[in-house]
Amino acid sequence: MKRFVSLLVLLVLVSHAAVAQVVDNTADDNGTFTADGIRNGRKTGRSDSIQSQHKEIPRGMKVWTIDERFGDRRPAVPDTLSYMFMNAGLNTGLYGSYNTLGNLGSPRQSRIFVDRRPASEFFFLDPYDMFIVQPDDFQFTSTLSPITVLTYNTAGNRTNGEDRFRALFAVNAGKEWGFGFKFDYLYGRGYYSNQNTSLFDYSMWGSYLGERYQAHLLLSLNHQKVAENGGIANDAYITHPESFNDSYSEEEIPTILQKNWNRNDNQHVFFNHRYSLGFFRKVPMTAEEIKAKQFALKSQKAQEEERAKEKARRRAKANGDDFDEEAYDREKRSSGRPEDAAIAGDVSQARQAADSAGAGDRVTVDLGDSLQMADLRRRDAQAKDSTEKWMKTEYVPVTSFIHTVRFDNYRRIYQAYNTPKDFYAQNYFNYGTTANDSIYDRTKHWSLKNTFAVALLEGFNKWAKAGLKAFVSHELRHYELPVMATPAGSSAAFFDGEEKWNRHDVSVGGQLLKTLGRTFHYDISAEAWLAGDRAGQFHLDGHADLGFPLLGDTVQLAATAFLHRSAASFYMEQFHGKHYWWEQQLDQQIHSRLLGEFFLKKTRTRLRVGYDVLKNYTYFGIQNDRVKSGDSYLVQHNALNVRQSGSPVSLLTLQLRQDLRLGILNWQNVLTVQKSSKDDILPVPVFNAYSNLFIRLRIARVLDVDLGVDGRYFTDYYAPEYIPGIGSFGIQETEASRTKIGNYPVLDAYANFQLQHTRFFVMFTHVNSGDGGDYFYTPHYPLNQRVFRFGISWNFFN
Numbered sequence: 159m160k161r162f163v164s165l166l167v168l169l170v171l172v173s174h175a176a177v178a179q180v181v182d183n184t185a186d187d188n189g190t191f192t193a194d195g196i197r198n199g200r201k202t203g204r205s206d207s208i209q210s211q212h213k214e215i216p217r218g219m220k221v222w223t224i225d226e227r228f229g230d231r232r233p234a235v236p237d238t239l240s241y242m243f244m245n246a247g248l249n250t251g252l253y254g255s256y257n258t259l260g261n262l263g264s265p266r267q268s269r270i271f272v273d274r275r276p277a278s279e280f281f282f283l284d285p286y287d288m289f290i291v292q293p294d295d296f297q298f299t300s301t302l303s304p305i306t307v308l309t310y311n312t313a314g315n316r317t318n319g320e321d322r323f324r325a326l327f328a329v330n331a332g333k334e335w336g337f338g339f340k341f342d343y344l345y346g347r348g349y350y351s352n353q354n355t356s357l358f359d360y361s362m363w364g365s366y367l368g369e370r371y372q373a374h375l376l377l378s379l380n381h382q383k384v385a386e387n388g389g390i391a392n393d394a395y396i397t398h399p400e401s402f403n404d405s406y407s408e409e410e411i412p413t414i415l416q417k418n419w420n421r422n423d424n425q426h427v428f429f430n431h432r433y434s435l436g437f438f439r440k441v442p443m444t445a446e447e448i449k450a451k452q453f454a455l456k457s458q459k460a461q462e463e464e465r466a467k468e469k470a471r472r473r474a475k476a477n478g479d480d481f482d483e484e485a486y487d488r489e490k491r492s493s494g495r496p497e498d499a500a501i502a503g504d505v506s507q508a509r510q511a512a513d514s515a516g517a518g519d520r521v522t523v524d525l526g527d528s529l530q531m532a533d534l535r536r537r538d539a540q541a542k543d544s545t546e547k548w549m550k551t552e553y554v555p556v557t558s559f560i561h562t563v564r565f566d567n568y569r570r571i572y573q574a575y576n577t578p579k580d581f582y583a584q585n586y587f588n589y590g591t592t593a594n595d596s597i598y599d600r601t602k603h604w605s606l607k608n609t610f611a612v613a614l615l616e617g618f619n620k621w622a623k624a625g626l627k628a629f630v631s632h633e634l635r636h637y638e639l640p641v642m643a644t645p646a647g648s649s650a651a652f653f654d655g656e657e658k659w660n661r662h663d664v665s666v667g668g669q670l671l672k673t674l675g676r677t678f679h680y681d682i683s684a685e686a687w688l689a690g691d692r693a694g695q696f697h698l699d700g701h702a703d704l705g706f707p708l709l710g711d712t713v714q715l716a717a718t719a720f721l722h723r724s725a726a727s728f729y730m731e732q733f734h735g736k737h738y739w740w741e742q743q744l745d746q747q748i749h750s751r752l753l754g755e756f757f758l759k760k761t762r763t764r765l766r767v768g769y770d771v772l773k774n775y776t777y778f779g780i781q782n783d784r785v786k787s788g789d790s791y792l793v794q795h796n797a798l799n800v801r802q803s804g805s806p807v808s809l810l811t812l813q814l815r816q817d818l819r820l821g822i823l824n825w826q827n828v829l830t831v832q833k834s835s836k837d838d839i840l841p842v843p844v845f846n847a848y849s850n851l852f853i854r855l856r857i858a859r860v861l862d863v864d865l866g867v868d869g870r871y872f873t874d875y876y877a878p879e880y881i882p883g884i885g886s887f888g889i890q891e892t893e894a895s896r897t898k899i900g901n902y903p904v905l906d907a908y909a910n911f912q913l914q915h916t917r918f919f920v921m922f923t924h925v926n927s928g929d930g931g932d933y934f935y936t937p938h939y940p941l942n943q944r945v946f947r948f949g950i951s952w953n954f955f956n
Contacts, residue, residue, distance in 0.1 A: 389938030
């Protein structure tokens, strides 16, 4: 109760603080984050010190992502809206489509197959995609003034709660230079025992956007420490609590493992730069640029007037006179000509005077008169100057030379101080000189990739209808894994240092694209690996979109297709650990996809249809026995193998997104149907649904409010099981212990608020929880029961 009262007090304080800031923040279609107060000329949202100087702070932030290979900028929309803010920090994803272990920051996997990213080389980090941002998804910034964004989410208490704090700071040094840093810390104590998470990220970035030279730099440090409990010891503690003599709270439910951890440390450096050859031309300024220039001219004029006043003040002081500020301002106002004042001798003014004199006494203006002609010429010159005033000189690049370098460094440790007896099927070696149950599996990996590209850019003249690019890449990869040795006269093997491997690849490729214009766009790219460990690998990707009006609506069609022939990760072919060990050769996987999208703007209907075919599909298969022991089960003979399907696997996906609105009532739905040809190796739920019913209203013209309930549901299926020892998901292969999850709705009730620069929410997740329910989103890992959550995000303009 004290916590709830404290949160209410905090909400009141935030509301009072934010009422003083009456500037509405919006995001334009081009990704620019601006303030309506500046656009409307209102002098609002300023600090007291700035108000005393009668100055305004220019507010605005433009964000973009870049193509990892070529550095092409793609406009993005910053995370500044209250819509869906309550779900942004949930492990299950914005639309509840991820399987998760329950705790904040724990590993997860999307149930929607077309939304899964391809497995990365260091796949141990793939389940943390909620936290780790890849370079091609990272948002670079350009700001009119320094901006700080602070975001905090919390739930629970000191024993079992979840907290996440994020801070972002961005600043510009002129128009070309942009800098910033991001801090992200997540700590989930966990409502069930032995499942706490601690994730840390610190990123710094810089960008330079000159006419001929552009560069982007991203530095990132990440650390993930996750406790592994192996799931609860008996699902009946959740599904049938009445079958036990004792009543168990969440933290009292026995778990399979304790004192087991996955630790990941990784550092990343990404640098892309390009130099362009081209020419200059005059083009009109955009509305945003005109407003920025008007603001600059207004500020410059105010500064000049302030300097003139200060000079007059010092002159009066030197002469021993009192400076009358009001008389000085009155004199300056009367001496200046109003902007809308008519010019003496103006032709239109003379005609107006003649008309007012009456038809019988009309004055005829002789346009041949030299004074009148001179005045007309002067007015024409003024109009020309005014037109050129809002023109800018634009550099049009024709050919670009591009270089990209990326360095990634990884270290993973699986550590255990206590392993149940017979938990693992195999024990390949021991650490130290005696057999024990401790585990310290470690691997290291780093990669260095350089890409050189040449681009002939589209749009520099009417004949250049598309852009053409070519590139060559080289990647060097390094791996380290433990090795074992068997001493003479001993039957047991022991850890004997680490073995190291170096691999390299050379690939070439190209891209043909058209991004300009409003109707039709396309992008076709190809890459082939010519030498090295992945020789024979081939990727072909294509995308096209078309927009056109139809019956008063706007129709958008998009199609995406790819054909990928990809080698398996080094770790899928070779892995050394105390209880998991494999060395094998795998065939390259062939994955093809056709994906079409249909969107009606007016009805807000979006339909996706996708078809995937996978040949030589590669996955983890996990086997274990669950043996009854009292009220719980023991997991024994746990074994893990890498599998590869000998026959193709196909998967059909249909997804409908439909948003409905009636006054303040909104109903949003995401419905997905999937069908896999082989559920035993590529399991997906047949039906997955997300529904959000809420009312949206504005209070006192400043407070935007969303009040609603949303739910997520999927049909039951044999979902992939989580594997603590490898930090990934695998297919359940032991028939006797296979477990289905699903067929259980999860409902959340929430209230979202936005008060100018401040967003905040209150929410109860899993409001329908109660005794007896199959609320598992991963086999043997239950979700949290009913939890109260609070989150706030505040933007500061310095």
